[in-house]
Amino acid sequence: MTEVIHKSGFVNIVGNPNVGKSTLMNRLVGERISIITSKAQTTRHRILGIINTDSMQIVYSDTPGVLKPNYKLQESMLGFSESALGDADVLLYMTDVKEKIDKNENFLHKVQQAECPVLLLINKIDLTNQQGLEKLVVRWHELLPEAEIYPISAQANFNIAVVKNRIEELIPPSPPYFEKDALTDRPARFFVTEIIREKILLYYQKEIPYSVEVVVEQFLEDKSKISIKSIIIVERESQKGIIIGHRGQALKKVGMMARKDLEKFFEKKIFLEIFVKVEDDWRNRDNMLRSFGYSPEEVINLRI
Numbered sequence: 001m002t003e004v005i006h007k008s009g010f011v012n013i014v015g016n017p018n019v020g021k022s023t024l025m026n027r028l029v030g031e032r033i034s035i036i037t038s039k040a041q042t043t044r045h046r047i048l049g050i051i052n053t054d055s056m057q058i059v060y061s062d063t064p065g066v067l068k069p070n071y072k073l074q075e076s077m078l079g080f081s082e083s084a085l086g087d088a089d090v091l092l093y094m095t096d097v098k099e100k101i102d103k104n105e106n107f108l109h110k111v112q113q114a115e116c117p118v119l120l121l122i123n124k125i126d127l128t129n130q131q132g133l134e135k136l137v138v139r140w141h142e143l144l145p146e147a148e149i150y151p152i153s154a155q156a157n158f159n160i161a162v163v164k165n166r167i168e169e170l171i172p173p174s175p176p177y178f179e180k181d182a183l184t185d186r187p188a189r190f191f192v193t194e195i196i197r198e199k200i201l202l203y204y205q206k207e208i209p210y211s212v213e214v215v216v217e218q219f220l221e222d223k224s225k226i227s228i229k230s231i232i233i234v235e236r237e238s239q240k241g242i243i244i245g246h247r248g249q250a251l252k253k254v255g256m257m258a259r260k261d262l263e264k265f266f267e268k269k270i271f272l273e274i275f276v277k278v279e280d281d282w283r284n285r286d287n288m289l290r291s292f293g294y295s296p297e298e299v300i301n302l303r304i
Contacts, residue, residue: 008057008174009089011167014081014111016103017065018042019096020123023154025049025062028164032265033184034062034194042201044073045293046080048185050178057176058167061088066107073283076294085110090170091118092163093147097128101139108143117170118147119163125151126158189216191265192228196274199257200232200243203250208242211235213282213292225269228262232276235283240276251276 011028013021022034022043029049043064051058063084064077085091093111095101102108111118120140125133137149148166152159178185193214201209211234218229232251234240244251255274262270282288 004055005173006055006057006175007168007171008059008176009171010059010061010087010177011090011092011171012061012063012084012088013092013094014063014084014107015065015094016099016107017067019065019094019099020154021065021094022062024092024094024121024123024152024160025060027154027157027160028060028167029183031183042198044077045190046084050182050184052176052180052182056168056171057178057180058171059177066104071283072286072289073294076289081107082110085114088114088116089172090167091116092121093118093144094121094123095140096124097122097133097136098124101136101143112144118144119166120144120147120149121163122149122151123154126153126156188221188266189219192216192219192230192262195261195265196230196232196254196258199254199261203254203257204242208234208239211239211283212243215292221268225271226262226266227271229273230275232274233279233282233288234276235279235281237278240278243276 013025015021025034025047026032029051031049033049034043034047043062045064047062049060049062051060061084063081066078066081067074069075069078091111091114122133122136122140128136133151137151140147140149150159150163152163154160193216196214197209197212200212200214213233215231215233216228217231218227220227232243234243242250251274255272259270259272262272279285279288
């Protein structure tokens, strides 16, 4: 009888902001792990989604979009993205048909030096024609000659199965890194904060969503319901007023949208309270960033 060799590995998704990394992550995992909006910088953390079979464990990793940091929060976000280059068994470098190839040359140079297999995914191919796509493939092949190039549409689920099959072929023999029933490395509270923050990104405009952090102060669960108390952190009093809105209507709307998605996510009745608090310039304060999980200690090689 032939012994079945177990395979395990980290498949890390990196790329510039707003190219569709989170949509791809959710497609690959088959669950809504990462929040998705049309705005850049939606993803702030490195988020794992884990696929398990009897003979394989694939640990997918969504990362923040690569950008030049303007404040300490963005420095931590860039650290999460760069850490994904160091522990990947397979690296998915994601671009799309609209972004400039030389948009972030420093990070691309680091991808060129990757020692693991690199799959270059050109997303949103429905926004170009065959001739334009062929030109892009040629240009990317010049920059990453060792990479395998796959045109995809994460939104339309086009060519995703082909990419998944190739990933499974590349995963090395290894025992599992996580328990076989694990879906992610994140606790339930994390997904509460992400779902609320997603609604803020969708509902408010301009700088407001980027000045916001969400904290869960209370998470009480029983068989039929979950009671949640959360706080939206903003940087200025004027932002607090915008978040709350006239007679609290804006905050009420965000809470209603978040509660509906939380009930779908947890498959339980949700009782949600949301408050708003001002913490001046929290995006540049080390103690605040550490308390929100953006500390340098969070940026580690996941193999260690």
